[in-house]
Amino acid sequence: xxxxxxxxxxxxxxxxxxxxxxxxxxxxxxxxxxxxxxxxxxxxxxxxxxxxxxxxxxxxxxxxxxxxxxxxxxxxxxxxxxxxxxxxxxxxxxxxxxxxxxxxxxxxxxxxxxxxxxxxxxxxxxxxxxxxxxxxxxxxxxxxxxxxxxxxxxxxxxxxxxxxxxxxxxxxxxxxxxxxxxxxxxxxxxxxxxxxxxxxxxxxxxxxxxxxxxxxxxxxxxxxxxxxxxxxxxxxxxxxxxxxxxxxxxxxxxxxxxxxxxxxxxx
Amino acid sequence: xxxxxxxxxxxxxxxxxxxxxxxxxxxxxxxxxxxxxxxxxxxxxxxxxxxxxxxxxxxxxxxxxxxxxxxxxxxxxxxxxxxxxxxxxxxxxxxxxxxxxxxxxxxxxxxxxxxxxxxxxxxxxxxxxxxxxxxxxxxxxxxxxxxxxxxxxxxxxxxxxxxxxxxxxxxxxxxxxxxxxxxxx
Numbered sequence: 001x002x003x004x005x006x007x008x009x010x011x012x013x014x015x016x017x018x019x020x021x022x023x024x025x026x027x028x029x030x031x032x033x034x035x036x037x038x039x040x041x042x043x044x045x046x047x048x049x050x051x052x053x054x055x056x057x058x059x060x061x062x063x064x065x066x067x068x069x070x071x072x073x074x075x076x077x078x079x080x081x082x083x084x085x086x087x088x089x090x091x092x093x094x095x096x097x098x099x100x101x102x103x104x105x106x107x108x109x110x111x112x113x114x115x116x117x118x119x120x121x122x123x124x125x126x127x128x129x130x131x132x133x134x135x136x137x138x139x140x141x142x143x144x145x146x147x148x149x150x151x152x153x154x155x156x157x158x159x160x161x162x163x164x165x166x167x168x169x170x171x172x173x174x175x176x177x178x179x180x181x182x183x184x185x186x187x188x189x190x191x192x193x194x195x196x197x198x199x200x201x202x203x204x205x206x207x208x209x210x211x212x213x214x215x216x217x218x219x220x221x222x223x224x225x226x227x228x229x230x231x232x233x234x235x236x237x238x239x240x241x242x243x244x245x246x247x248x249x250x251x252x253x254x255x256x257x258x259x260x261x262x263x264x265x266x267x
Numbered sequence: 268x269x270x271x272x273x274x275x276x277x278x279x280x281x282x283x284x285x286x287x288x289x290x291x292x293x294x295x296x297x298x299x300x301x302x303x304x305x306x307x308x309x310x311x312x313x314x315x316x317x318x319x320x321x322x323x324x325x326x327x328x329x330x331x332x333x334x335x336x337x338x339x340x341x342x343x344x345x346x347x348x349x350x351x352x353x354x355x356x357x358x359x360x361x362x363x364x365x366x367x368x369x370x371x372x373x374x375x376x377x378x379x380x381x382x383x384x385x386x387x388x389x390x391x392x393x394x395x396x397x398x399x400x401x402x403x404x405x406x407x408x409x410x411x412x413x414x415x416x417x418x419x420x421x422x423x424x425x426x427x428x429x430x431x432x433x434x435x436x437x438x439x440x441x442x443x444x445x446x447x448x449x450x451x452x
Contacts, residue, residue, distance in 0.1 A: 006317050009317045017341075017347075021338060021339075021390070039284075046289055123380070124394035125337070125395060
């Protein structure tokens with residue numbers, strides 16, 4: 001009788017696991033978001049806890065230091081305003097030239113700042129959770145970046161949070177081009193589980209003219225990432241498959257191991 | 268029914284999953300995140316009933332998968348596979364010795380990620396694997412092994428601090444008292 005109870009419990013656990021694994025994808029993702037939302041109060045507490053030392057440090061900062069910072073920020077603000085005037089003039093000129101050539105106008109990027117609230121606890125995925133969700137207008141496949149470069153894309157969205165799959169995860173492949181004379185194109189994919197600053201660039205032609213230090217940008221193909229977002233720099237390249245193709249290692253510009261805030265790009 | 272122990276185990280599992288998702292220090296220092304659920308399964312298998320063990324496997328697995336890119340439910344079976352044989356043989360295990368706890372924690376912490384990855388591969392998923400995964404597996408095994416005796420000590424401490432005290436029989440009984448000498452009047 002005692003043993004029978006044990007095996008009944010085992011059977012029940014196996015049954016629950018099999019049912020969960022065989023649910024349709026839509027139902028699973030909804031259930032996953034519902035279960036994940038149990039952690040939301042804890043994330044709120046953790047964020048407040050992280051903010052507390054910064055607030056304390058701000059409150060004890062000397063007045064002289066604050067005035068110094070204000071002065072430096074004013075100067076930076078002035079420089080940025082001047083840069084913005086120049087950029088607006090260049091953009092206007094660009095639009096006029098595009099009009100003359102009959103090309104389509106480029107829509108400016110709209111960005112929304114998000115806080116990284118969590119990382120994937122499993123070692124075999126590279127994902128993060130951000131504190132923006134469908135209530136903020138977030139949708140799947142929106143590009144996510146930092147001021148350094150591309151980070152990944154939104155994979156699933158709940159009402160208050162979203163999961164971002166990072167470059168280097170097998171689920172996030174990016175069509176990229178190298179900033180050189182031949183504009184060599186390839187696909188960025190995962191490299192290894194330990195070093196998250198390096199990714200592999202595959203499907204490059206055998207005649208690709210790659211040199212260390214060349215910039216890698218998004219190509220705009222594939223429909224997910226707009227053209228021209230910086231990704232990283234070529235570290236090394238070697239021919240593979242008996243010289244039929246080239247493969248390169250790319251060091252990412254964004255530090256994926258220390259993400260705290262990211263920008264979600266609205267097209 | 269005393270629900271203190273199941274509540275303690277499940278609360279600890281919930282906090283452990285939350286900690287694994289928010290603390291990035293182990294990953295940046297060691298290259299891998301240590302999973303505490305297998306160690307907790309060992310504790311539950313040796314100290315709790317089968318219902319608590321099953322609940323821990325189901326809820327712990329679901330919590331872990333909900334914060335990860337894993338398909339929901341994929342971690343449940345590996346956790347149960349790690350805990351159930353220990354539960355069946357728990358009368359033969361020296362559960363109070365830290366060495367036994369350490370070895371069982373190591374075995375469970377090695378088994379759970381390996382089985383999860385096998386299930387993922389079997390389900391057509393492409394987890395991020397390479398030679399570095401061996402290092403991550405070793406870190407997870409060693410981390411889980413080291414965490415198991417700590418979990419046992421913590422749970423014992425919580426049990427003493429918050430749980431019910433055992434009712435002990437007093438050895439003194441008035442009706443059995445033997446009076447020696449003359450009764451005082």
